[in-house]
Amino acid sequence: MDDWNARQYLKFEDERTRPVRDLLSQVPLERVRRAVDLGCGPGNSTELLLARFPQAEILGLDSSSDMLRQARERLPGGTFVQADLTTWNPPERTDLLFANAVFQWVPDHPAVLARFLKALPSGGVLAVQMPDNTNEPALALMREVGAHGPYAGHPALEHATRGDLPTPGEYYDLLRPLARHLDVWHIVYNHVMAGPEAIVEWFKGSALRPFLDALDTKAREEFLADYTARIAKAYPARYDGKVLLRFPRLFIVASR
Numbered sequence: 125m126d127d128w129n130a131r132q133y134l135k136f137e138d139e140r141t142r143p144v145r146d147l148l149s150q151v152p153l154e155r156v157r158r159a160v161d162l163g164c165g166p167g168n169s170t171e172l173l174l175a176r177f178p179q180a181e182i183l184g185l186d187s188s189s190d191m192l193r194q195a196r197e198r199l200p201g202g203t204f205v206q207a208d209l210t211t212w213n214p215p216e217r218t219d220l221l222f223a224n225a226v227f228q229w230v231p232d233h234p235a236v237l238a239r240f241l242k243a244l245p246s247g248g249v250l251a252v253q254m255p256d257n258t259n260e261p262a263l264a265l266m267r268e269v270g271a272h273g274p275y276a277g278h279p280a281l282e283h284a285t286r287g288d289l290p291t292p293g294e295y296y297d298l299l300r301p302l303a304r305h306l307d308v309w310h311i312v313y314n315h316v317m318a319g320p321e322a323i324v325e326w327f328k329g330s331a332l333r334p335f336l337d338a339l340d341t342k343a344r345e346e347f348l349a350d351y352t353a354r355i356a357k358a359y360p361a362r363y364d365g366k367v368l369l370r371f372p373r374l375f376i377v378a379s380r
């Protein structure tokens with residue numbers, strides 16, 4: 125996948141970091157020798173891991189050089205590596221694998237989760253959060269715009285859509301046999317956004333990227349205009365002109 129844009133991603137840093145806090149609050153570890161922040165992005169999640177486990181060796185891992193550059197600027201003393209989760213293996217003595225908002229992008233991620241959980245020592249924890257929002261209007265409308273008019277049949281757009289996550293039951297059947305304890309839950313956030321354009325800006329930093337990367341400049345502008353008009357209808361203004369972005373997320377904490 126193409127490189128990420130850290131600046132665009134961080135436009136909504138407070139909202140995007142909130143699930144990091146919610147996930148970290150459920151990690152049942154007092155002391156950690158080594159923790160790896162998988163898909164560390166611009167270092168926002170790594171920063172909270174460092175604060176929670178100041179004595180631990182914390183490694184940030186990401187496949188994007190732009191994200192890693194930003195993470196190194198933010199945390200100059202931190203250790204960061206460029207790697208792809210599809211081929212990477214956890215080093216020995218890793219007590220915590222922490223993955224906020226990355227596995228939804230990893231092909232066949234359930235198999236990777238199982239592989240990582242098996243690699244942990246006894247007592248080790250795998251903590252994961254993924255957006256579970258493919259059926260929300262914001263994502264359905266990307267598919268809708270992509271399927272019509274000038275974009276219909278565009279080969280790159282066919283690969284731009286992210287598949288639905290497995291159900292909690294499917295994760296349970298896969299991971300429970302490998303775990304001493306497993307917790308799977310959802311949180312639905314309702315982020316207060318300045319208006320429909322803010323929702324479009326949000327997704328330019330994530331799910332819209334594969335759609336926009338597939339188009340040339342003119343087609344991209346037309347796509348965004350059509351998408352923004354549909355978003356404005358799907359997310360009506362509240363009494364103060366703001367809009368609420370409903371955002372369901374799935375959390376998994378598995379202890380080895």
Ligand SMILES: C[S@@+](CC[C@H](N)C(=O)[O-])C[C@H]1O[C@@H](n2cnc3c(N)ncnc32)[C@H](O)[C@@H]1O
Nearest residue numbers: 163164165169186187188191208209224225226
């Ligand atoms: C949505 S950001 C999450 C950033 C941060 N963890 C947070 O909590 O906000 C997802 C990150 O996963 C990285 N990523 C996506 N696929 C990856 C892969 N296969 N291997 C490693 N990193 C990947 C992207 O480069 C991006 O920085």
